[in-house]
Amino acid sequence: MKQLKKVFSSVDAIIWFILAFLIVAMIAVPNFATMNNFKNILSQSCVLLTVACGVHFAVLNGGVDFSSTSIIALSSVVGASIMSETSGYLAGKWYAIPVALLAMLALGAVFGIVNGIAVTVFKMPSFIATMATQLIGTGIAVIYSSGKTIGGLPDSFADFGGGTLFGIIPNVLILALAVMLISHIICSRTLYGRRLYSVGTNPKAALISGIPVKKTIFWIFILSGLCSAVAGIIMMGQMQSGASSYGATLFNDIMGSIIVGGTSPAGGSGKIPNTVLGAVLIILINIALNLLNTPYFIITMIKGLIILFAAAIEVFRKRKERA
C-alpha cells in the first residue's frame, strides 16, 4: 500500500487529469473513442508538441518566445517557395527538398540569434524582443508570399508529410517525438540543461558560480527557433503547402501546454515530458469540444479556465513547499 502511494504521488497531477478527461470524453462525446479520432489526435498533436518544446526552454528562464509562431509561418512560406514544383525557385531540382529544409532551419536559427542578441546584449526582456520579432516575422511572411498559400510541393515531400506508419502513426509525429526526446535529454542530462535551470532559478547566483549566464540565455532562443522551424516543416508537410497564416492562432495553446504541464512561468523548474502531456491535454480538449460542435470562442473560454486552474494548482503547491 505504501509503495502504491509512493508511485501515485511521484506521478505528476497532469497524468491523472488527462486520464480523467479521456474517460469522461469517451463516455460523453460521440465519436471520441474511434480509431479515426485517435489518428486525428495524433496528427493534430505534432505541431503543438514540437513548438511547445522550443518555447519551454524560454519559459525555463522565466521568459517567453512569441516569435515561435511567426517562425512557423515564415519558414513554411520560404520552404514552400523553394521546393514547390509549380512556382519554386528550385522546382524540379533533385536538391530542392534538402535545400528548402535547411533554409527553414537556418531561418529559425537566425530568428534565434536576433532574439538572443536582443535579450543578452541589449538586455531587453524576452517578452518585448520576441514580440517585436514576431511582428516583423509575420509581416515578412505575408509580404514574401503576397498573402497567398504556396502549394504544389514535390510528391516525395507531400507523401512523407501526409503519410503514416502502419496506417496509424503520422510520419511527422516521429519528427515531433525526436524533437521531444532531444529536448528532454538537453534539459535533464546535459551540462547545458543544468546551466539553464540554474540561470532560470537564480541568475545572480549562477553568475557568481561561474556559469556563463549570457551564453546560456543566448542558446535558448536558437534552440527555440530551431524547434519552431521543425514545427514549420511539420505544418508544411501536413498542409501540403506554406502560408503566412500558419501557426497564427497557436500561441495560446503553446503557453497553455507549458503552464498546464506545471512549468513555472517564473523560471527554473519544469520538465519536457510534462509540457508534452500539457500539449496532449490541450489537443484532447480541442478535439472533444469540436466533436461536440462547440463554438470556437467557447473553446477558448474553457481553455482559459483550465489554464487558470493549472496555474492556481501551481501556486498552491509552491505555498505548500514553502510551509
Next chain:
Amino acid sequence: MQDQREEVKKLTEKRDIILQMEHVTKSFASVQVLKDITIALKKGEILGLVGENGAGKSTLMNVLGGIHQRDGGKIYLEGKEFEPTNPKVSKAAGIAFVHQELNLFTNLTVYENLFITEMKRTKAKTIDKKTMKKIANEQLKELGIEGFDANTIVGTLPMGQRQLIEIIKAIMQDAKIIVLDEPTTSLSNKEKEKLFGIMHLLQEKGKSMIFISHILEDVFEHCEEIAVLRDGEIISQKKASETTNAEVIKQMVGRELNNIYPTVEKEIGEVAFVAKDICQEGRFENLGLEIREGEILGLFGLMGAGRTEFLRCLFGVDPISEGHISYKGQEIAPITPINCIKNGMAFITENRREEGLMMPKTIKENVVMASLDDICDKSFINRQKESEHTDKIVKELRVKTFDPSKQAVINLSGGNQQKVVFGKWVLKEPKIFFLDEPTRGVDVGAKYEIYSIINDLAKNKSSILIVSSEMEELMGMCDRILVMSHNKITGELEKGEYSQEGIMKAAIATGGGK
C-alpha cells in the same frame, strides 16, 4: 506597614512601566532562539539592548513587532496583556520600528516615503500633495532637521539623513514606543550626534525607546537602563549608572573568546594573492591588497565603507575601470567570475538567498552548481559523480539533511544553508577564498563549525579574505585586519595589535589613503 509600603512602591513602579515582557520564548524548528526573556521598558526612558549577533535581538524585536509569534510567556503593554499577532496590531498599539536596513523607497520623495502607507487624500479622492508636504516640512522643522525638505528624492540623501526619515516615519505613526535596531552603523559621528539629539528630544515628549547597538559607549551615554541578551536569555537589566562597560562585555560574551573561535596550527607562507590599482569610477581609486598563503585576512568597515563592493570588483562581479589581480605571480585576466573560478578563486556573497543559493532546488543541485564542468563527461552529466561529490561535502561539512538529493535548500536552517554555500566552493578546493559576512544569520553552534571549515581551508594553504561587520569575529579569526572607510583602506593591524578602539578609529576615519 512595611509590606504595604513595598506594595505601593511596586505598584507605582508598575505604572511607570510601559512595556513588560515575561518569560517570552520562541523556537524555530528545533533551535530555541529565545529561551527566557524578561524585560521592562519604563515610560520616557531609553533602554539599551546589547548582545552579540545571533543572541536573539532581532527575533525578540520581531516577536514584539508581530512578525513572529512567540511560543510562550506574556507581554504587557501599559499594564494590559498584549498580543502582537501581526505587524498591524503592533503598529496600532503604538510600537514603531527603525530598522538597520532601511525600508525606504529611494526613488520617491521624502514626503511620499513618510506617507507611503496612508497617503492623504483630497475630497476628490486624489492624492493631497499639498497637505502631505506641509505636514512633512513641519515635522522636519520641529526636529530641527536641515539640509533637505519634503520634496527631496530619498536616493540623493546620505545614509544618516535617510535614517532620520525612518524615525520621522515612526513619530508620525504616533508611536509610544520606538525600537531602533542598530541605527548608527552607517552614520558618521556628526550624524550620530544629530540622531541622539533627536532621540532625547523625543524622550522629553514622553516617548519610550529601545535602542539596540553594538557600540557600548553610545549605549552607556544615552540610555537609562541596559539589558544584556545572550543566547536567547536576558542576562541582566540594570541602570546604566549601576553597571560598567567591562561588566556588560563579560555578560555579553559569557565565555572565553577562545571558545567561540577555534584555533588551528598552520603555516603562513609567501604572498600568494595580489590585487593592484583597482579602480572603479566614482568609487575606488587604486585600491589594492595582498594575501599570503594560508593567511586569513580580515576586512572591516562600517556599512557603506565599500568593503562588499571592493570584494565584488576583485571577483569580477562588478565592473572595474582598471586593475590587476594575480595569484603566485600569474595575472588573472580578464577579471570575470568564470575566469576567477578557473584560477582557483571562490566567493561567498553576503546574501546567500539572493546570490549564493537556488532556494527551491535541492542540496545536491546547489552543491555541484559551481562544479558542473567537473561532473560532466563531455557535455553530459555524470550522475554518479554528482552524487559522490555531494555526499562527500554533506558529510565533511556536516549538513543536517534527510536526503541531499531530495531536500530543498529553502527548508534548511540558516546555518545549514550557509554550509551548503560553503560546500559549493569547498568542493572546488579553492586557493583564494573571499567570504563576505560568512556567519550572517547563522546560529551560534553552526558559527563554530563554519569557523572550523575556514581554519581547515587556511591550513591547506588557501588564502582567505573575510569581510565582516562583526569586529569580534575578525579579531578572533584573522591573522591580519585591514580597515576600510569611505572606499579607501584606512588601517592595517597585525594580530598582536588588535583593539576595538584601534579598528573603530580607522573605520570612522575620513580617508586620506593608507
